Amino acid sequence: MNDKLLRIGTTYIPVTNIEISAEWYINKLGAELSYTDEDKAILNFANQSIFLVKSKAGQSSNFYDIYDQERFSITFEVDGLNSLKAIHRDFIDKQIKVGEIEDRGHTGKNFVFYDLDGNKFDVWSELSPTFKEKYIISQ
Incomplete structure (x- = not known):
């Protein structure tokens, strides 16, 4: 057993509009959509899972x-x-x-x-x- 942290699996990014942001990441960065609902979109790219999380305006x-x-x-x-x-x-x-x-x-x-x-x-x-x-x- 290897008892150490091996990699970063998921990164969470705050966004104000899930649908528009997911499309931006897909079209601009080549991300692949894995899941979406009203609160989040799960994208796969850069060998990682990226969660776009619906947040209040002004968050980053x-x-x-x-x-x-x-x-x-x-x-x-x-x-x-x-x-x-x-x-x-x-x-x-x-x-x-x-x-x-x-x-x-x-x-x-x-x-x-x-x-x-x-x-x-x-x-x-x-x-x-x-x-x-x-x-x-x-x-």
Whole structure:
């Protein structure tokens, strides 16, 4: 038995309109709808289950650090800088609110994007070596 946490299985994201938000995630990010009702939508994408939970207006998964900088709670990984650039262009073409590709002083590059409710997400060009080894066919 392996007595340690193995992975994050579900992430909960607050949204004001389940139907509109679910369609946005499906059409813009390629999510697959698994279940929906009036209070939530369960989506599968990025090797995870994402619950969109109906919330009061003004709620988001964002938070502010000690320097008063708005932060994201999720970073998505892609396989390399070319993939990051391609997804960035695709998001712009899909009229997703995105930030510029930036160098944050560590390996790889990043950019942020937002959903309809202002939930802020990050995309990083460096795919985890462990994930790559276990789930991606070697190049």
